[in-house]
Amino acid sequence: MSEKEQDTWHLYILRCRDETLYTGITTDLTRRFEEHQSNSPKCAKYLRGRQPLTMIYHTEFSNKSLALKAELKVKKLTASQKKLLASGHLVINEIADTH
Structure with missing residues (x-):
């Protein structure tokens, strides 16, 4: 794996069968989605x-720190705001801190 691939982190939002939303980060988007979808032991308990x-949204970050900060911001959003993010009507840089 190249250094670039190792440094790339992905933030993603999944929509579940019951219409709830799940937000996470990973270095391998395809592998993580497959783990969640397969209900494997590595699947997030919530899912x-x-x-x-x-998968209704994903974006890349150059390092884990940036991805974690963005994930925290997104997790504080309402479901409606997350849907706006997924539709392109809201961008992560515009999300104000709630503190």
């Missing part, structure tokens, strides 16, 4: 039994 999943 167990909520398949099928749909």
Whole structure:
């Protein structure tokens, strides 16, 4: 794996069968989605039994620190705001800190 690939982090939002949303980060978007979708032991506990999943949003960051900061911001959003982010009507840089 190249140094560039190792440094790339992905923030993603999944929509569950019950219409709830799940936000996470990973270095390998395809592998992580497959783990969540398969209900494997590596699947996030929240997602167990909520398949099928749909990835409604993802974006890249150059390092884990930036991805974690963005994930915290996104997790503080309402479901409606997350849907705006997924549709391109809101960008992460515009999300104000709530503190």
